Amino acid sequence: MTQPDRVPPTERIRAAYRRIAEVDRPEVWITLRAEEDLLTEAKQLEQRLAEGARPPLAGLLLAVKDNIDVAGLPTTAACPSYAYTAAASATAVRRLTEAGALVLGKTNLDQFATGLVGTRSPYGAVRHATRPDRISGGSSSGSAVAVALGIADLALGTDTAGSGRVPAALHGLVGLKPTRGLVPTTGVVPAARSYDCVSVFAATVQMAQRAVALMTGPDGTDPTARAWPATTRLAAGPAPVLAVPSPSGLAPLSGAARAAFRAAVARLVEAGAVSREIDIAPFLAAAALLYGGALVAERYAAVGAFLAGRPRDADPTVSGIILAAEALPAYRLAADQARLDRCKMAAAAALAGFDALLLPTTVGHPTLAEVAADPVGENSRMGTYTNFVNLLDMAAVAVPAGTADGSPFGVTVITEAFGDQIGLDLAALLTGERLDTVMPDTGVDLVVFGAHLRGQPLNGQLTALGARFAGPARTASCYRMVALPGEPPKPGVLRAEAGGAALPGERWTLSPAALGQFLAALPPPMSLGAVELADGEHVLGFQCDPVSAGQGQDITRYGGWLQWLGKHGSGFRDTQLP
Numbered sequence: 001m002t003q004p005d006r007v008p009p010t011e012r013i014r015a016a017y018r019r020i021a022e023v024d025r026p027e028v029w030i031t032l033r034a035e036e037d038l039l040t041e042a043k044q045l046e047q048r049l050a051e052g053a054r055p056p057l058a059g060l061l062l063a064v065k066d067n068i069d070v071a072g073l074p075t076t077a078a079c080p081s082y083a084y085t086a087a088a089s090a091t092a093v094r095r096l097t098e099a100g101a102l103v104l105g106k107t108n109l110d111q112f113a114t115g116l117v118g119t120r121s122p123y124g125a126v127r128h129a130t131r132p133d134r135i136s137g138g139s140s141s142g143s144a145v146a147v148a149l150g151i152a153d154l155a156l157g158t159d160t161a162g163s164g165r166v167p168a169a170l171h172g173l174v175g176l177k178p179t180r181g182l183v184p185t186t187g188v189v190p191a192a193r194s195y196d197c198v199s200v201f202a203a204t205v206q207m208a209q210r211a212v213a214l215m216t217g218p219d220g221t222d223p224t225a226r227a228w229p230a231t232t233r234l235a236a237g238p239a240p241v242l243a244v245p246s247p248s249g250l251a252p253l254s255g256a257a258r259a260a261f262r263a264a265v266a267r268l269v270e271a272g273a274v275s276r277e278i279d280i281a282p283f284l285a286a287a288a289l290l291y292g293g294a295l296v297a298e299r300y301a302a303v304g305a306f307l308a309g310r311p312r313d314a315d316p317t318v319s320g321i322i323l324a325a326e327a328l329p330a331y332r333l334a335a336d337q338a339r340l341d342r343c344k345m346a347a348a349a350a351l352a353g354f355d356a357l358l359l360p361t362t363v364g365h366p367t368l369a370e371v372a373a374d375p376v377g378e379n380s381r382m383g384t385y386t387n388f389v390n391l392l393d394m395a396a397v398a399v400p401a402g403t404a405d406g407s408p409f410g411v412t413v414i415t416e417a418f419g420d421q422i423g424l425d426l427a428a429l430l431t432g433e434r435l436d437t438v439m440p441d442t443g444v445d446l447v448v449f450g451a452h453l454r455g456q457p458l459n460g461q462l463t464a465l466g467a468r469f470a471g472p473a474r475t476a477s478c479y480r481m482v483a484l485p486g487e488p489p490k491p492g493v494l495r496a497e498a499g500g501a502a503l504p505g506e507r508w509t510l511s512p513a514a515l516g517q518f519l520a521a522l523p524p525p526m527s528l529g530a531v532e533l534a535d536g537e538h539v540l541g542f543q544c545d546p547v548s549a550g551q552g553q554d555i556t557r558y559g560g561w562l563q564w565l566g567k568h569g570s571g572f573r574d575t576q577l578p
Contacts, residue, residue: 009042009059009102016061016104019151027124028142028149030066031073032105041102055100056214062096063152065143066106067113068198069093069187073103077189078111078121081311082303090187091219092156092198099214104152107142111315112303113158113191114322115139116166116362116382117371120315125368129171131407134367137167137382139191140199144171147201154211155201160191161290162362162386164199165398169361169410174427175398176200176208179417180390181226183212184219192298193224195290195390205399205428209437212420216439228440229418230513233466236355236422238454242268242275243354249280252363252384256404261360264401264411264430268358271429280359282346287387289340291321291380294332295391300325317375340391347392351416356426359385361398361410385412395420397427421468438468443509446518447473447531447541449481450491450561453506457488461521465514470507473539476532477502482544482552483564484525491561492525492544492552495532502534504560505541515540524548 007015017035042059049058064070067077069086070093076083089097097103110120118141119125126141128134129148136145140157144167147155157164159177168175176199183198190196198215202208218225244265250258265275289295299322307319308326351357363381371378389396394414401411411430415423421439428435446467451458454469475493478500482492493503510518519528525548531541558564 007059009045010039012059012061013038013042013102016151019149023149023151025127025145025149027108027126028145030076030078030106030108030123030142033073033103038102038104045100045102055098056210057096057154058100060101060153061151062101062103063105063107063143063146063155064093064103065109065140065155065157067109067158067189067191068156070103070106073106075106075189077113077303078109078123079311080122080313082306086187088187090198091184091222092215093187095215096154096156096211101154104146107140107146107155109141110139110163111318112189112299112322113139113160113163114299114318115379116162116386117366117375117379118167119368119371119375120318122313122315127368131365134365134407135170135371137170137362139163140167140201144168144173144175144201147171147173147203153202154207157199157201158188158191159197159199160195160390162383162389164197164201165386165396165412166362166382168201168398169400169412170365170408172400172408172410174202174205174208174400174431176202176205176212176424177389177396178212178216178420179226179395180393181224182217182228182420183215184222184225186219186222190302192295193302194298197390205397205424205431205433206435206437208397209424209435209439213437213439213441228442230511232418232421232440232511233514234421234438234443234509234511235463235466235468236425237463238272240273240355240422240426241353242273242426243278243351243357244275245280245359246277250360252381253360254364254405257360257364257409260402260404260409261411265358268426268429273426273429275358276354278350280350282343282350283388283392284384286340286343286347286391287383289336289343290383290387290391293336293339294325294328295336295340296321296325297328297333343388344392347388355415355422356419357414358426359412359414361385361412365405365407389414393417395423397423399427399430401430438509443468443511444515445470445539446508446510446515446528447505447533447539448508449493449503449505449542451488452542453561458490461518462508462510465510465518467514468509470509473505473507474534475503475505476534476536478532479503480549480554480556481561482549483555484544484548484552489565490526491555491564492549493531493542494544494546494549499556501556501559503556507539
């Protein structure tokens with residue numbers, strides 16, 4: 001993707017509108033802003049840039065699903081008679097525009113975000129970007145196609161049952177659905193309030209992550225919004241353990257799709273992951289509750305009263321699904337919520353000891369005609385591997401994984417709530433990216449010099465806490481290193497009045513809670529304190545008191561712990577705790 005600082009925002013807008021005219025896909029948009037209005041905003045942004053401002057998304061073009069408010073534009077949820085003009089932008093939109101993104105317009109969707117096919121809209125079925133006889137996937141259909149056609153850099157969708165992941169898979173895009181509540185849903189028309197998420201479509205994992213990182217955090221308005229816990233793991237470790245379905249769990253796929261899935265697993269294993277098969281029945285059981293049980297009552301609570309008025313522009317399939325929930329007794333909802341709790345326990349047990357679950361994103365790629373002939377059945381198949389994720393309070397990132405049966409094929413990395421960064425790291429292994437953002441950004445850096453280095457015997461103490469390797473480090477040239485007695489061998493580092501050197505180490509990032517846990521388990525004579533780095537920055541690092549250091553051998557002249565181990569033939573080199 002072209003970087004915004006290399007192409008002026010005004011030129012990006014002109015190119016986008018040329019592309020809109022070229023592709024001639026009017027069904028993508030419900031409201032497309034006037035090019036002149038956007039150019040005015042872009043010129044104002046260019047003035048800010050000339051004055052030295054550096055908003056992180058400067059000039060990136062954003063498409064917004066039309067169940068998400070944009071100030072001054074109508075919100076229709078793909079139902080013209082429901083429309084209202086938004087007085088304020090949704091929190092998610094506001095945070096992106098404050099970061100420099102420019103809103104192109106509002107995109108088409110399955111009406112009231114009910115569907116995974118992209119055909120349930122009076123504004124027209126959204127056709128696939130490159131196979132126009134086939135569906136785009138939904139419900140965030142227009143948002144996905146706007147990115148796939150190269151019009152928008154980013155697009156917002158919503159994802160209750162897979163609407164931010166299915167269209168991504170069908171178009172070879174990244175679809176990032178964060179942990180429920182991390183992105184406030186203020187200004188979003190609810191589909192099923194307890195399970196709704198704002199999602200992002202992008203061409204790369206990195207771009208999607210940048211957008212989600214900017215949108216996260218409570219806004220003081222959405223009561224379901226959540227903050228990152230202090231215990232958030234920031235990495236999976238050097239050998240992530242990946243759960244994959246047993247052969248029976250892949251039965252809905254074609255032979256070509258199964259082969260594509262196995263190839264994705266093989267790529268992750270080649271990159272260092274460990275894969276083990278599990279029975280995904282508990283997850284599929286939870287998925288069946290979304291529409292097959294009383295949880296659909298949430299959809300009636302959202303827009304049922306409106307649809308009960310029988311508006312002429314209501315999609316009949318959508319109305320049928322939502323209005324059927326009116327007759328559901330409350331005891332059935334309570335019973336299904338209890339069933340869901342049991343599914344959560346079973347799913348958690350199935351994933352015990354795993355860092356993530358890898359699944360195909362969807363099943364098949366039907367034609368428009370096939371969906372028209374069986375709108376409910378085809379839609380249900382599309383959600384086989386997606387419907388359970390929000391019900392079980394999990395995070396997911398859908399990424400491209402080749403092709404199958406003539407269409408793009410995708411897989412989804414699924415993690416426990418707040419395991420978003422672990423999922424992103426695994427997804428980036430599949431796309432070959434190097435991520436420059438960590439979610440959350442509240443971690444604390446720690447510099448280590450000896451037995452906690454990668455490949456050394458105590459490094460497992462860091463990785464078990466979800467610590468993230470942040471790169472090499474080097475102290476200012478005023479530190480000494482001593483080899484302390486004890487097993488395993490480990491050094492002590494202390495500031496020197498004279499005879500010091502610049503010592504090499506590694507920088508790791510831990511969550512605040514992980515750092516506290518690490519510090520609590522630290523044995524004497526080791527301690528943590530501020531260490532001055534070569535560039536003058538002060539970072540938390542290992543230190544040793546002068547009295548304890550006096551009991552060890554000064555090894556400063558060797559230039560580092562690994563160099564000393566190499567000279568002395570320690571058996572601890574290139575070993576690691578399991």
